[in-house]
Every structure is written in structure tokens, then in C-alpha cells.
Amino acid sequence: MSEHDFRVGTRSTDPGEPAVRHPGLQALVKAARMQQPPAVQVRAETVLEGWQRRRATQRRGIVAALAMAAALVLVVSTPELWKDHEDHEVRGSAAPIDDPKVAVSEAEVMDTTRSTPPGETSAPVEPRGPVLATTIVVQALAANVAQPEILGPRHLRLPEGRWSIDSQSAEPVTVELPDGPIEVRGGALHVKIAGHEVHVTVLREAVDRVDLGGLEVASPIESVPTESNPPARPASQSAAELAREAEQRMAAGDRQGAIRSLRRLVTKHPRSAAAQAGLIDLGRLLKAAGHEDEARCAYAEFLERWPGHALTGDVLRAKRALGDGPACDGLAPKSAR
Amino acid sequence: MARAREADAIAVLIAAQRGDPAAQSALFSAHRDDVARQIQRMTGDASIVDDLVQEVFISAFSALPGFRRDARLDTWLYRITVNKVRNWWDAKRRRLRREDRVATSPSEPVATPEDQATTTEHLGRLYAALGELPDKYREAFTARAIDNLSLQEASERLGVPVSTVSYRTRKAEERLCTLLGLDPEEAR
Known part of the structure; x- marks a missing residue:
């Protein structure tokens, strides 16, 4: 019987039916119900500050979108400009982008689907297909052959060529590439596609390959220093920034770099929430790199810092799987004398 | 008495919808512990409660002007919490998939x-x-x-x-x- 069958009422539901019937499962659920209420540290001021920051970011996105829309209106309402572009026939989503500075945004997708001839500016411009969210800017970095295909507000497919993608939103944007999709979360990247070969350069923040089975990355993803991603990290990086940096390096297959970031994270922010996942990640990466004693110390450190954590059992098993070894001094194994 | 409290709560909600920081703080204080408890029960991880509480309320304050006052605020917050927790589970699954599972x-x-x-x-x-x-x-x-x-x-x-x-x-x-x-x- 499917969920739909239940919705249309082919079986009556007993309003007093128990939520859990299995006695073994009831014991586990009882433990979950009896969890101590969390000691919440976050304050109203912090939340309001975070909200103000998000609102400012959203406003900047709206202003940028309005500016692009205004520029577009200017172009549409200037017939001379259209004469120069007569060979760029408007063909829905297959229209070419020859001008590297042209951004694919909500405003432009609306324009590429326009049914009125250039110059007739009085006719309303209606969107027909999916529209890319205004917080995402896609630019052609060269005279590319085809235009990106917009599959949804946060979903697009890139054809052959060189592209720049910049997402100001933390919501994931899925970019279909010839060798599989990637996810961009508030990040910026350059993509070069030639046939089936793809080269992705991460300029800023989080970019993740979807369904990545291991650390291998099918197409090279590299991180390059930019103004917003300087090579020399300041000492005051927050726990979240270090965690993001480690994730980015893991996604790029840079295991040693990820280990360095995680070490900084768990050392500089030892009591942060990010340090918990960080220590487990560190243990896994060290183990994968063949540094089993150091991996054991990372797990031991986790167990010492958070003895009652929900993942204690898992971490214990991981540590035991590494067998016995030298005692640890923090994250480092004491050298055998 | 109960009606007066309800009227107060509605006044606070309206003020918060207009962006009044004091009213937003009052809403946060009134619902923070419930949201935190829900997050802990949904995730089993006390360590991420603070981060997710913050995310829930930032999203809530962003969407508050569109909140219809015929709905219950706690139900509305519960749904935001469910969505945030869903994102957290997604991220956790992705991380575990990427690595050897512990x-x-x-x-x-x-x-x-x-x-x-x-x-x-x-x-x-x-x-x-x-x-x-x-x-x-x-x-x-x-x-x-x-x-x-x-x-x-x-x-x-x-x-x-x-x-x-x-x-x-x-x-x-x-x-x-x-x-x-x-x-x-x-x-x-």
C-alpha cells in the first residue's frame, strides 16, 4: 500500500495508535525522549546581528538584479544597439552569449524568451521557461558557442566554453557539467569545458561535487587565491571558516591541506561545534593517509573532550579498529623511547 | 487574564513583523528553548543546537513579515526547524559519504x-x-x-x-x- 493510498483514505487510521510498537525500538526511543534539555548559549543579540547581515546581503542582491534589469531596459530601448546584434537572433534558451560581460540573470532569461521584435519596447516581456535566481550570476568568459540551459531557479547546465559562476546565496545551486553535477553554496568558480574535459577553479567558498563517492574528483577542482580567498590565512579565522576551508580542500582532493585546516580548527577552537566533526574528519583523513597513531590520537581527543556525545560509540569503534599504539599527548602520539 | 496575555503576544508579534528588535528579542526568548529541544530530539546532537537555533530564528525573522497570524507561531517555527534539520542531515550524509564511514x-x-x-x-x-x-x-x-x-x-x-x-x-x-x-x- 502506498503513501497515496493512505492519503485518500483506503485504510482508516486509529487516532490512538501507538507511535512505536516494537519493544526493542521503544527502549531506544525512551532514551531519546529522556535526553537532557540542551543548554542553549545563543543570545537574541547574536541572532539579530545574523539576521541583519543576511538582510543586507539580500538587499545587495536585489540592488544588483535591479541594476542589471535597468541596464537591460536601456539596451532594449536603444534600437542602435540591437542593429549591432541582429545576427544574435533570440532563440529562447539556445541564444548565444558572445559578449563576455553579459550576465545570465533573471532579467536576461526573461529577455531571451521575448516574443516581440527588438526595438518594440512597449510590449510586455514575459518569462516562459525557468528563471535563474537573481542571486546567481553566470558570465561567459569567452565567445562561447551556446548559452547555459536554465533548468530551474537553482539548476543550470553549462555547455562547452569558459564560464564564471557566482552565487551570493547559501542555498545550493546545481551546475550540470559533462562529467556530472557540482553544487555551489555561496561560492564563486570558473569552469572551462572542452568536449568531455572539465576544469573547475574555485574562487571562493563552498563548491562540492554531488554524489562524490570518495576523495577522487573526476575533473580537477582547484582553489586559487583571490581577494576573498587569500593564500595566507589570518590567525583569527573562525571555526566555521576553518571547517569550510577543510571541506573545500577535501572536495578538491587535497588531503594534506584538509588535515592542516582541521588541525588548526580543533586546536584554535577546541570547544566549538565544528571541532567535533573536525576531530572525526581529522581521524579519518589521518587514517586514510596511513598515519594511524595520529588518527588514534584524534579519536582519543574526541572521546576525552566529549565523553557523552551521540557518536561516542562510533568513535570508540573507529579507535579500536586502529588497534593499540603509543599514548597520546593531545593530537600527537608520544614517541616510543 | 488569558485574553490579555494573548493580546500582548499578538502585539509583540505585530511589532516583530515590523522589525522591532525588542519584540524580536521577546519572540526569540519565548520560543528559543522549545526550538532547541526540538532540534536536539530531531538530531540527537546537543552540540549543534546553538548553531541550528540561530539559523532557525534568522530564517524566521527574514520570513516573519509574510507570516499569516491565523496560523500558530509555534507550528510555523516547527516547520522551519524541520527544514533546517533536514539540511543538517543532508550535509551530514554528504560528509559521511565522502569519507570512509566511521x-x-x-x-x-x-x-x-x-x-x-x-x-x-x-x-x-x-x-x-x-x-x-x-x-x-x-x-x-x-x-x-x-x-x-x-x-x-x-x-x-x-x-x-x-x-x-x-x-x-x-x-x-x-x-x-x-x-x-x-x-x-x-x-x-
Whole structure:
């Protein structure tokens, strides 16, 4: 019987039916119900500050979108400009982008689907297909052959060529590439596609390959220093920034770099929430790199810092799987004398 | 008296919708602990409660001007919480997929004789298995079994019919039994 069958009422539901019937499962659920209420540290001021920051970011996105829309209106309402572009026939989503500075945004997708001839500016411009969210800017970095295909507000497919993608939103944007999709979360990247070969350069923040089975990355993803991603990290990086940096390096297959970031994270922010996942990640990466004693110390450190954590059992098993070894001094194994 | 309190609450809500920081702080203080408790029950991880509470309320304040006052604020916040927790589980699953998984077998016992250790082990096993469920099944099960909501309450909070909550909870229990190595026949 499917969920739909239940919705249309082919079986009556007993309003007093128990939520859990299995006695073994009831014991586990009882433990979950009896969890101590969390000691919440976050304050109203912090939340309001975070909200103000998000609102400012959203406003900047709206202003940028309005500016692009205004520029577009200017172009549409200037017939001379259209004469120069007569060979760029408007063909829905297959229209070419020859001008590297042209951004694919909500405003432009609306324009590429326009049914009125250039110059007739009085006719309303209606969107027909999916529209890319205004917080995402896609630019052609060269005279590319085809235009990106917009599959949804946060979903697009890139054809052959060189592209720049910049997402100001933390919501994931899925970019279909010839060798599989990637996810961009508030990040910026350059993509070069030639046939089936793809080269992705991460300029800023989080970019993740979807369904990545291991650390291998099918197409090279590299991180390059930019103004917003300087090579020399300041000492005051927050726990979240270090965690993001480690994730980015893991996604790029840079295991040693990820280990360095995680070490900084768990050392500089030892009591942060990010340090918990960080220590487990560190243990896994060290183990994968063949540094089993150091991996054991990372797990031991986790167990010492958070003895009652929900993942204690898992971490214990991981540590035991590494067998016995030298005692640890923090994250480092004491050298055998 | 109750009516006066209700009028106060509505006045605070209206002021918060207009962006009054004092009213937003009052709303936060009134609902913070409930949201935190829900997050802990949904994730089993006390360490991420602060971060998710913050995310829930930032999203709530962003969407507050569009909140229709004929709905219940706690139900509305519950749904935001469910969405944030869903994102958290997604991120956690992605991270675990990317790495070698630490857990070798969720049902493998750990020799920890203390009561506290047993409880911790129970929680670890349950939440590891919950993480394997589809979002909708996990959310229904958490609402019904762990939050201890009635079918009607869970239906309102999750925004799906009672029969759907019942179906999803049942399916969740079946899958959990399988994942935890429990005999599903004992649940019938």
C-alpha cells in the first residue's frame, strides 16, 4: 500500500495508535525522549546581528538584479544597439552569449524568451521557461558557442566554453557539467569545458561535487587565491571558516591541506561545534593517509573532550579498529623511547 | 487574564513583523528553548543546537513579515526547524559519504557497563539509523515517537494528513527495525 493510498483514505487510521510498537525500538526511543534539555548559549543579540547581515546581503542582491534589469531596459530601448546584434537572433534558451560581460540573470532569461521584435519596447516581456535566481550570476568568459540551459531557479547546465559562476546565496545551486553535477553554496568558480574535459577553479567558498563517492574528483577542482580567498590565512579565522576551508580542500582532493585546516580548527577552537566533526574528519583523513597513531590520537581527543556525545560509540569503534599504539599527548602520539 | 496575555503576544508579534528588535528579542526568548529541544530530539546532537537555533530564528525573522497570524507561531517555527534539520542531515550524509564511514555496524555492541554509557549507546544507534531514513519518514517518526505528539498534532506541525503521518511513522519503524537488527515481526 502506498503513501497515496493512505492519503485518500483506503485504510482508516486509529487516532490512538501507538507511535512505536516494537519493544526493542521503544527502549531506544525512551532514551531519546529522556535526553537532557540542551543548554542553549545563543543570545537574541547574536541572532539579530545574523539576521541583519543576511538582510543586507539580500538587499545587495536585489540592488544588483535591479541594476542589471535597468541596464537591460536601456539596451532594449536603444534600437542602435540591437542593429549591432541582429545576427544574435533570440532563440529562447539556445541564444548565444558572445559578449563576455553579459550576465545570465533573471532579467536576461526573461529577455531571451521575448516574443516581440527588438526595438518594440512597449510590449510586455514575459518569462516562459525557468528563471535563474537573481542571486546567481553566470558570465561567459569567452565567445562561447551556446548559452547555459536554465533548468530551474537553482539548476543550470553549462555547455562547452569558459564560464564564471557566482552565487551570493547559501542555498545550493546545481551546475550540470559533462562529467556530472557540482553544487555551489555561496561560492564563486570558473569552469572551462572542452568536449568531455572539465576544469573547475574555485574562487571562493563552498563548491562540492554531488554524489562524490570518495576523495577522487573526476575533473580537477582547484582553489586559487583571490581577494576573498587569500593564500595566507589570518590567525583569527573562525571555526566555521576553518571547517569550510577543510571541506573545500577535501572536495578538491587535497588531503594534506584538509588535515592542516582541521588541525588548526580543533586546536584554535577546541570547544566549538565544528571541532567535533573536525576531530572525526581529522581521524579519518589521518587514517586514510596511513598515519594511524595520529588518527588514534584524534579519536582519543574526541572521546576525552566529549565523553557523552551521540557518536561516542562510533568513535570508540573507529579507535579500536586502529588497534593499540603509543599514548597520546593531545593530537600527537608520544614517541616510543 | 488569558485574553490579555494573548493580546500582548499578538502585539509583540505585530511589532516583530515590523522589525522591532525588542519584540524580536521577546519572540526569540519565548520560543528559543522549545526550538532547541526540538532540534536536539530531531538530531540527537546537543552540540549543534546553538548553531541550528540561530539559523532557525534568522530564517524566521527574514520570513516573519509574510507570516499569516491565523496560523500558530509555534507550528510555523516547527516547520522551519524541520527544514533546517533536514539540511543538517543532508550535509551530514554528504560528509559521511565522502569519507570512509566511521560506523562499521550500527548494531555492534560497545562494552560500556554504566547506565549513562548504555543510554549514550542507545542514542548513538537510534540516531545513526534515523540518519539512514528518507527525510519524510524520519520527520514523522521523530514527531510521533520522540516528540511524543499525537497523530493530529504531528499532522498539523508537518502539514500532512493524519493518515500520511501514520503511514510514514509505520514505514519508519519497519526500516528502523531492519537497520537496527530488530525483528520487525515483533512490531506487529
